[in-house]
Amino acid sequence: xxxxxxxxxxxxxxxxxxxxxxxxxxxxxxxxxxxxxxxxxxxxxxxxxxxxxxxxxxxxxxxxxxxxxxxxxxxxxxxxxxxxxxxxxxxxxxxxxxxxxxxxxxxxxxxxxxxxxxxxxxxxxxxxxxxxxxxxxxxxxxxxxxxxxxxxxxxxxxxxxxxxxxxxxxxxxxxxxxxxxxxxxxxxxxxxxxxxxxxxxxxxxxxxxxxxxxxxxxxxxxxxxxxxxxx
Amino acid sequence: xxxxxxxxxxxxxxxxxxxxxxxxxxxxxxxxxxxxxxxxxxxxxxxxxxxxxxxxxxxxxxxxxxxxxxxxxxxxxxxxxxxxxxxxxxxxxxxxxxxxxxxxxxxxxxxxxxxxxxxxxxxxxxxxxxxxxxxxxxxxxxxxxxxxxxxxxxxxxxxxxxxxxxxxxxxxxxxxxxxxxxxxxxxxxxxxxxxxxxxxxxxxxxxxxxxxxxxxxxxxxxxxxxxxxxxxxxxxxxxxxxxxxxxxxxxxxxxxxxxxx
Ligand SMILES: Nc1ncnc2c1ncn2[C@@H]1O[C@H](COP(=O)(O)OP(=O)(O)O)[C@@H](O)[C@H]1O
Ligand SMILES: [Mg+2]
Numbered sequence: 001x002x003x004x005x006x007x008x009x010x011x012x013x014x015x016x017x018x019x020x021x022x023x024x025x026x027x028x029x030x031x032x033x034x035x036x037x038x039x040x041x042x043x044x045x046x047x048x049x050x051x052x053x054x055x056x057x058x059x060x061x062x063x064x065x066x067x068x069x070x071x072x073x074x075x076x077x078x079x080x081x082x083x084x085x086x087x088x089x090x091x092x093x094x095x096x097x098x099x100x101x102x103x104x105x106x107x108x109x110x111x112x113x114x115x116x117x118x119x120x121x122x123x124x125x126x127x128x129x130x131x132x133x134x135x136x137x138x139x140x141x142x143x144x145x146x147x148x149x150x151x152x153x154x155x156x157x158x159x160x161x162x163x164x165x166x167x168x169x170x171x172x173x174x175x176x177x178x179x180x181x182x183x184x185x186x187x188x189x190x191x192x193x194x195x196x197x198x199x200x201x202x203x204x205x206x207x208x209x210x211x212x213x214x215x216x217x218x219x220x221x222x223x224x225x226x227x228x229x230x231x
Numbered sequence: 232x233x234x235x236x237x238x239x240x241x242x243x244x245x246x247x248x249x250x251x252x253x254x255x256x257x258x259x260x261x262x263x264x265x266x267x268x269x270x271x272x273x274x275x276x277x278x279x280x281x282x283x284x285x286x287x288x289x290x291x292x293x294x295x296x297x298x299x300x301x302x303x304x305x306x307x308x309x310x311x312x313x314x315x316x317x318x319x320x321x322x323x324x325x326x327x328x329x330x331x332x333x334x335x336x337x338x339x340x341x342x343x344x345x346x347x348x349x350x351x352x353x354x355x356x357x358x359x360x361x362x363x364x365x366x367x368x369x370x371x372x373x374x375x376x377x378x379x380x381x382x383x384x385x386x387x388x389x390x391x392x393x394x395x396x397x398x399x400x401x402x403x404x405x406x407x408x409x410x411x412x413x414x415x416x417x418x419x420x421x422x423x424x425x426x427x428x429x430x431x432x433x434x435x436x437x438x439x440x441x442x443x444x445x446x447x448x449x450x451x452x453x454x455x456x457x458x459x460x461x462x463x464x465x466x467x468x469x470x471x472x473x474x475x476x477x478x479x480x481x482x483x484x485x486x487x488x489x490x491x492x
């Protein structure tokens with residue numbers, strides 16, 4: 001590798017990192033928040049067997065899981081203006097990525113809800129709890145703990161998939177890198193560089209996941225201390 | 232006036248008729264044992280009485296109030312459930328809650344009791360089942376016998392008018408069975424009304440005052456416990472008692488240990 005390549009590598013670091021911090025990460029946070037809300041709703045209407053909405057959820061998941069994310073981005077960003085709906089590229093990216101991932105996360109959450117023994121739901125009824133109370137206090141907390149590792153996985157996946165937004169002109173890390181490549185003709189080092197930054201971001205998320213999982217399993221010890229304190 | 236009366240209850244699953252017209256009466260303070268071979272519909276009967284299953288037909292009279300089974304409103308079900316409690320074969324404790332929280336959850340949310348009072352009541356209920364040193368343990372940190380005793384504490388805490396037990400010791404080792412039966416015996420002595428599906432003949436004979444013997448979805452024989460064990464009338468009952476190896480000899484009690492083989 002020649003000196004020019006290394007020089008470009010070093011000089012571009014900030015230029016790539018900044019859209020990472022200012023676009024890739026906020027985009028991921030926004031899309032994942034949307035994803036969680038929609039996924040939870042999709043999972044709950046199926047778990048509770050709500051008529052009509054439950055069929056809608058199956059249909060939704062069928063569509064979003066069955067077509068490529070990139071195609072969905074193109075339809076919304078390049079297609080919809082044809083019928084007069086123009087959406088800002090960042091909004092389109094948040095919406096499409098969030099709604100797409102919701103289809104997968106809904107399945108994760110539904111499976112986790114169903115893994116909570118029905119006996120606990122029945123015991124809830126027998127102790128005088130309502131359906132909502134049983135969901136909120138018994139089923140959801142256990143389901144979210146079960147779903148946590150898989151959902152973390154989806155979050156990491158989503159972080160990387162925000163790079164697809166480059167295709168609809170969102171100025172995120174990959175898009176920025178492409179611009180620098182066009183200017184400097186150093187594709188190898190620059191694409192490796194952006195890859196390393198993605199790797200750093202995912203590594204941080206993986207570390208956070210580990211901490212979260214440990215917290216979920218040690219939470220009982222802490223709880224016990226609190227209980228004793230108030231006794 | 233009986234506290235609980237069930238008349239002509241029927242229930243089928245698909246083409247299988249599980250309950251084919253069961254009648255049953257429980258007076259206040261009664262301990263009624265329901266016996267019968269596996270598959271005879273005992274669990275289904277209890278579940279229908281507490282609306283965990285919807286019976287196809289029948290009448291339920293609770294505290295003089297009559298309900299047409301299969302047509303009971305959600306609100307009435309919720310109201311009736313606050314006067315009853317259910318102890319399951321496999322405990323069904325909330326695994327994300329401590330022993331104390333398992334007991335207080337229903338008091339606070341279902342019975343709208345203030346939190347501090349609920350904790351007091353909860354601790355007292357756990358004391359009654361001998362778990363004063365396990366308030367803050369999670370279900371997976373407790374033995375089966377301890378879990379079932381937490382479930383019993385959860386059942387008695389709201390002071391229900393009747394407790395339904397569905398084979399409360401069937402999932403337990405013999406040593407643990409003894410501790411759970413001892414707790415149930417004490418409850419009975421304190422005058423708690425109980426309807427207990429069990430295979431523990433020692434318990435049925437010495438603690439319950441009446442026995443109902445079920446077979447194939449009907450009551451084959453019922454009567455006072457003493458009479459039932461010492462002088463069964465029906466051939467089927469005799470065969471059942473022989474099959475579970477209960478001796479008809481006069482000695483009673485202290486049989487909990489052996490009864491479960
Ligand atoms: N939810 C269900 N769906 C279909 N069949 C059931 C269901 N629950 C119970 N049964 C059937 O009903 C019969 C009686 O079951 P159960 O009430 O559990 O009997 P027991 O408690 O006396 O052993 C059995 O044949 C069982 O297979
Ligand atoms: Mg049973």
